[in-house]
Structures are given as C-alpha cells and as structure tokens.
C-alpha cells in the first residue's frame with residue numbers, strides 16, 4: 001500500500017516535471033540590433049507608444065536580451081527550452097564552396 005502510494009507520487013512528479021519542461025520552461029535569447037529595432041517598432045505600432053527612445057537595454061551574460069521603453073514597457077526575448085533554434089541558411093560548408101566558386105571565376 002505504501003509502495004503503491006510512493007510509485008504514484010513518483011510518476012505524478014515525473015509527469016509534472018516533464019510537462020513543465022516541454023511546455024513552460026523558457027530561456028532568454030540574445031537579440032540582434034535588427035531584432036531590437038523591429039521589436040521596438042512593432043511595440044510602438046501595436047500600442048500607439050510615442051516614446052522617442054529606448055530607456056535601457058536588458059543584458060544577460062553581456063548579451064542584449066531585451067529592452068525597456070520610455071513608456072514603461074519591458075520586452076525580453078524568450079523561447080521554450082524544448083524549442084529548437086533555427087539554423088542559419090548559410091553554413092560554413094556553403095560559404096566555403098561559394099568562395100571556391102568565386103576564386104575559380106576570378107582568374108578568367
């Protein structure tokens with residue numbers, strides 16, 4: 001009887017942790033300058049904000065992860081831990097072959 005209760009409790013805990021990890025756990029992501037400008041413009045457009053500048057940048061590990069608007073709005077770039085980070089379209093292999101192609105064309 002006690003063992004059954006212990007097993008059920010363990011499974012419920014494991015299930016709850018798994019659901020939290022897959023659906024709720026988030027991590028901060030660095031913002032590029034373009035992302036920052038676009039997000040701020042989007043905020044101004046959506047809310048009708050009339051601020052003329054960003055009040056401050058939010059950083060973590062010396063990387064910009066968000067900003068504070070003059071109006072008090074605060075944005076932080078977050079993504080789910082379980083979500084895959086999209087790969088850039090140009091890998092090193094592609095850029096290497098591109099360079100070879102350009103080198104081959106130059107002597108002609």
Ligand SMILES: [Zn+2]
Pocket residue numbers: 043044049050051069070071072073
């Ligand atoms: Zn604002």
